[in-house]
Amino acid sequence: MEIPYGVKERPDTGLNNAKLGIWLFLASEVMLFGGLFSAYIFLRTGVDDWPMGSKYLDVKMATLNTLFLITSSVTMVMSWASLKLNDFKKFKLYAGSTLLLACGFLVIKYFEYSSKFSYSYYPSTDNFLGIYFTMTGLHVIHVIGGIAVIAFLLFPGAKMWETDPERFTSRIEVTGLYWHFVDLVWIFLFPVLYLL
Amino acid sequence: MLEVLRKLGLPSVSASTQGPSIDNIISMVHWLMLVLFVGWGIFFIYTLLRFRESKNPKADYGGIKNHYSSYAEAGVALIEIALLFGFAFPIWASRINDVPQGPDTVQIRVIGQQFAWNIHYPGDDGVFGKTDVNLVNEQDNPIGIDRSDDFAKDDIWTINQLHIPVNTPVNILLSTKDVIHNFKLPELRVSQDAISGMQIPVWFEATMTSEEFLEQSVGTGREGKGFQIACAQLCGLGHSKMVGYMTVHDDEGYSNWLEEQKEYLLEEDEDDWGDDEW
């Protein structure tokens, strides 16, 4: 016996298990980052002087990173669409670009972090840097998680395309949803930390 | 109900102006609880007896038909609304908004620490002097009073000894040096968290001197023990020993006590060794 609605949609709910699962997971992620954003607001409104993000942070690098992530979200969608169109080669191309862009994000983040450290800006310096490192750090962990999943699906996991293409497409779709969420978190982080 | 609750442990005195109103709401809620519980209980026991298997071998598919229970639930909701608007909100509003200021009020700072209550009186000028954490010395300046400040010269401090006058509004500015504590005066129905980084006013007016309290507690379990300040928030390993003592004086006793405390000011080093001379 196979667990039903793993890939196919259940008629009365209009969902398959994986998609519903990832939506629920993302709901909890929203609460996690929501908790941190509330903490940010709480801390910021609790003190008189809160430093401008640009005092510490490099807006240019972050803008570039924002572009990277948005593009990677687009390529993620393209890779799923390619599978839908049965074009495995294009899938490889797009998913590979997503992976590269994500790694690019990490590289820039690495330079950002090390430049902070070189000025002796640490999480303990003040609460702005504290929350900056905590939130972006948690986001980076999410990016790394995404990279691991995409890399798995691109290389060893891609065999499934031969055996069970429908399930494989569903996996890419679910991964895509996660990846859009990671992107979305950054879209919030960027203005909140760097610009406001 | 209040008498029952007092038999059950509620301190028999309510030695502040706000105490009776708090006792009042506690006993009203307990009435509500009692009525509900007894009501449920009677129904419960009666049902269990009447519908036990041996008495009623065939169950009734339909069960109960009437809607009395809905009326009861609505009744509970109404009583709760009445409690909220009639009592709970006004008492809370008075606690928050009616903080006494002005010349008749006694202003005292209480600063909790692991594991003692530091009490800071403004002295004759009625103004608290500056304090600075860098001047804190557990032995002879636990709250870091800056004696170079003019307002600080006459400030008095004690450890664990809170003295207040009777029938006078007392406004305590509550803070803490380290972790969270809770300043609790059980007999006065006063309790307030001391939150790190905040100074929160908590006010009350004692209606009974310590002497009167001791007299009426003769023969009870706490004979000979006056009012105490309890810490009601876990603050570390000495939490259970964080006992402060409160003495409520009549007006004369209070001013005498303040005079006595001034002797400590004479011990302050006029020519203290400062750091910058080295």
Next chain:
Amino acid sequence: MNKLLSSITLSFIVTGGLIAGEITGVVKYIGKPPKAKRLRMDADPVCAASHQEAAKAETFIVDAKGNLANVIVYLKGVKYSGNTPTQPVELDQAGCVYSPHVMGVMAGQPVKILNSDATMHNIHGLPKINREFNFGMPKTLKEKTITFDKSEDVFVVKCDVHPWMKSFTQVFDHPYFAVTGTDGKFSIPNVPDGTYEAIAWQERFGSKRTLSQQVTVKGGSATLNFNFERPKKK
């Protein structure tokens, strides 16, 4: 190898004891002493009841002749490879004050902490190198033994329940230290011949204002005196 060799020779010298001597001396204070303040023992009735007169702070104990008590005198940078004493050093909590107020102990030497009071103390040591310790001593717990693993400059040992209770401990990796008594005198026995740097520390003067002197031990004894001076006003 070199290190080993020197430690062997040193231990020979120490255990030999033939050419070891005693450093004795007096620590004095020059100037008008600060007033000793009363301690607020009314914070705990048990403490208050254990004193006939109000107890005073022990920050600065000096007699009429200027003899200064509670000064740690020790030799700096001495290598020692002899035995660590197994005899415990006692730190008593009596009448809600520590006795001794200042003490030295060797790393690895047991410290026996006593509670002679009918109240709960907690004993909170604030070393930076050794592990911080903090435990309660209810009145039924009369003694407890601890040790320090590493040598460390003077640090505070205090009671959080009775904030005025404060004492000072320094941990040494050698036995060449002493604390002055109320007569200001001290003696450091069994010091091998040689020239040393000697340090005197007093609580009120703090770690930044320790006094230091050269002392040479030769042929059995040496004398070493320190004079703390009152800081000048600006």
Next chain:
Amino acid sequence: MSDNHTKETFFTKYIWSIDHKVIGIQYGITALLWLLVGFGLMMVMRYQLAYPDTQIPFIGWIFGEDKLLLPEKYNSLGAMHGTIMIFLGVVPLAFGAFGNYLVPLQIGAIDMAFPRLNAASYWTYFLGSIIMVVGFFVPGGAANSGWTSYPPLADVATAGQTVWLLGMVMLITSSLLGSVNIMVTVIQLRAEGMTWFRLPIFVWTQFITAFLLLLAFPPLEAAGILQLMDRLAGTSFFLPTGLVVSGEVLTNAGGGSPLLWQHLFWFLAHPEVYVLILPAFGIISEIIANNTRKPLSGYKSLVYAMTFLGFMSFVVWAHHMYLTGMGTTMGAFFQTTTMIISIPSVVILTALLLSLWGGSIRFNTPMLFALAFLPMFGIGGLTGLPLGLAAADIHLHDTYYVIGHFHYVVAPGTLFALFAGVYFWFPKVTGKSLNESLGKLHFYFSFIFMNGVFMPMFIQGLAGVSRRLADGGQAYAHAADVIYLNEIMSWSAWLLGMAQLFFIANVVLTLFKARTGEINPWNATTIDWTETTSPPLGHGNFEKIPVVYRGPYEYSVPGSKIDFTPQTEKG
């Protein structure tokens, strides 16, 4: 998954099993063991409370040469008792064990929606629970800042607190995986005909519980991460400027607020209360319907009340914080929401009581526990009222009244429900029925001593005795008149512990007996009883996926020959 497994080794069958039933049993056994540990910690604490600062008998050597439970160790036990009971005991038992085992069976699913995730969830919980107790072996002992871990105390606490936080992060991850799984399972895998309003109440409660866990836990995870940063990276999220701890000025940058923690913490921890109680409602509902032989009164009102309870539980959290300097507007808001949330609780309790009316009540062991739950939860719920009103809370805040209140909800409340559930579903899981006489002895002794432990707490609380006092209030004058109760409570606690021996003996003896072969010993109507063998066969649960034609509690249907009509019966 699929039933064409070639080989099933011991490892895949009992350890890394992906069968929801095995995982449920794993959860159950682990959680019961943790309950025992948490209970043991409490029995030691009760010794210290009854006979302060005297040597602990029998096992005193654990606490060092002096055999005393020193205050810092008492605080450790206190924090760990709370943590273990809630996060390692009751929730995994109620949600992990009962939920995992029964939800797929009751909705007619062959397994959970994500079986591998399910196993991962259990093992994350297991690992987290081990990390939790590793704290006892680090310098300074386990976390000792209360299960609430309020900073700054927790920020400056000994290393055990870091271990506690790491353990919490694991446990939170585990319950997130579990709750996603339960929700997807209930939404997607209901058998044909199992509409939302044909779900057994138990499934509803698990579904709502999953919802609460899913949304309430992440903010605590956020808070946990922030506290870890405070402790390990030197940030000041919860530390304001200018603190002096033990005579030394803290060197942190400052600017944080301890109230931030309290908000994030209680945003989880209030819904957590309903996580503890909702599965209990579910179990009780099943047992009452079964043993009154009639449908529940007001199935729909129960469902609506529970759903409403779930939603409301997200907006009452600050009623734990009345005394933190809360103003009038916030105070009024949270008092009002708190009073509002009391109404669905009253509705639920009333519906369960009314369900008894007209029944043919059988008094077997599960039913006794279920019936006792009602007044016990009643006491627990009612004593929440004075605490919900800020003015009354001024006197009762953080006293033993609070301890009595939530223990009545959780101990004679939820725990009785869980025991009821264990007695009720034991035949399902093992194919063997527990002994009724031992069960009744277990019940009556537990009932008496539970009340012996917790009833006196209200008296101490009214007297104003604070919780978390390592000496039980000896130092405080206002405790003098009520301190004698400590001995009564402690003896009750130890005897309560002894009473559990009936249960342990019962389980052990029964396991040695042969299977009865009876499929549906209680003559129940739900799919778990009617469509599977006891115990259910291997993976897949059902020989054929059942089809549902009616509601879950069709007992004593007029015109029917027997007094129960299974959900799968046509017509």
